[in-house]
Amino acid sequence: MTVNEPATARSETRQRVGTARRLVVKVGSSSLTTAHGGLDRARLDALVDVVADRCARGGQLVLVSSGAIAAGLAPLALARRPKDLATQQAAAGVGQLALAHAYATSFGRHQRVVGQVLLTADDVIRRAHYRNAQRTFERLLALRAVPVVNENDTVATDEIRFGDNDRLAALVAHLVGADALVLLSDVDALYDGDPRHGGATRITEVRGPEDLVQVQAGDGRVDGLGTGGMASKLAAAKLASSAGIPVLLAGADDAARALDQADVGTAFAVTGARLSARRFWLGYAAGAKGRVRLDDGAVQAVTQRRRSLLAAGILDTTSDFHAGDVVELVDRSDRVVARGVVGYDASELPELIGRSTHELPAEFRREIVHADDLVVLQ
Structure with missing residues (x-):
């Protein structure tokens, strides 16, 4: 300075x-x-x-x-x-x-x-x-x-x-x-x-x-x-x-x-x-419809390794969002770390949260937020 x-x-x-x-x-x-x-x-x-x-x-x-x-x-x-x-x-x-x-x-x-x-x-x-x-x-x-x-x-x-x-x-x-x-x-x-x-x-x-x-x-x-x-x-x-x-x-x-x-x-x-x-639109301009809270491992995978968000790394969700909406990804202390286009309705996620991909039914084995639809915020 x-x-x-x-x-x-x-x-x-x-x-x-x-x-x-x-x-x-x-x-x-x-x-x-x-x-x-x-x-x-x-x-x-x-x-x-x-x-x-x-x-x-x-x-x-x-x-x-x-x-x-x-x-x-x-x-x-x-x-x-x-x-x-x-x-x-x-x-x-x-x-x-x-x-x-x-x-x-x-x-x-x-x-x-x-x-x-x-x-x-x-x-x-x-x-x-x-x-x-x-x-x-x-x-x-x-x-x-x-x-x-x-x-x-x-x-x-x-x-x-x-x-x-x-x-x-x-x-x-x-x-x-x-x-x-x-x-x-x-x-x-x-x-x-x-x-x-x-x-x-x-x-x-x-x-x-x-x-x-x-x-x-x-x-x-x-x-x-x-x-x-x-x-x-x-x-x-x-x-x-x-x-x-x-x-x-x-x-x-x-x-x-x-x-x-x-x-x-x-x-x-x-x-x-x-x-x-x-x-830029995804990260700063689009209106977020809800929040998805991540565990520490998922935060690191998303922000440092630029990986997609999987169900296993989710702690809980807020709001009634729908597939295709923009959501904020937050850490345990509710700090926004990224934004992305969610692939599921909020009503579908409770049954998926915390489960590894191989444990899920075949129709639910896709990413919650794909890396291509995700922007990490500084």
């Missing part, structure tokens, strides 16, 4: 961000809207200028933009972000239109066409939807358009209640095959504590999980406009970097340098190999 030092000598991670041909950039609500709601057109135009400049230099950019609900507050005469779901959805309906129009107008100054892409959980959880979203992004980028992505807050209750655009950006980065991910925030970098309270140390490079042991990332928001905090940004950076995508976390005010020299903020080095689209 490199702390409290200017990022003058560019690391390999920063070089990869600075030279990335295909880049996903995420910007939060607080960087686009005023404290009283409504879009801050000057800040939005400044961001668009930076993105358009990177495109003009040969880059392909996907912009994941928050701000729909916040942009709907002022037009609806709402003093603050509403807490009830119906009003949040109403604000999103008004604000999303304003946000899309603002981006179209601003990018038009650079003769750039934008394409709005609104995603729900189903678009990343359901395999068919995931592949369709991939094709849509590919075509937009091939036509030299700038996809502007947001959660479909008007109808997607899960996103409003539980989601955040930081995670969405990490998922989109892999979905489009991005070379790097840039998370723009109202905080200029990652700190080991809350910089607003003093005494926190700025971290410039994160090379692996060991560099984050002392980091305490809060999820509080100062202005009440956003839905994410540093915890969600850190989780998104870890998700992307573990799947082979370098990440830069920087302040929105430093967007120009972040998308050029990449010598600001905190750089997250790649910690895992790039996964195929299917394996």
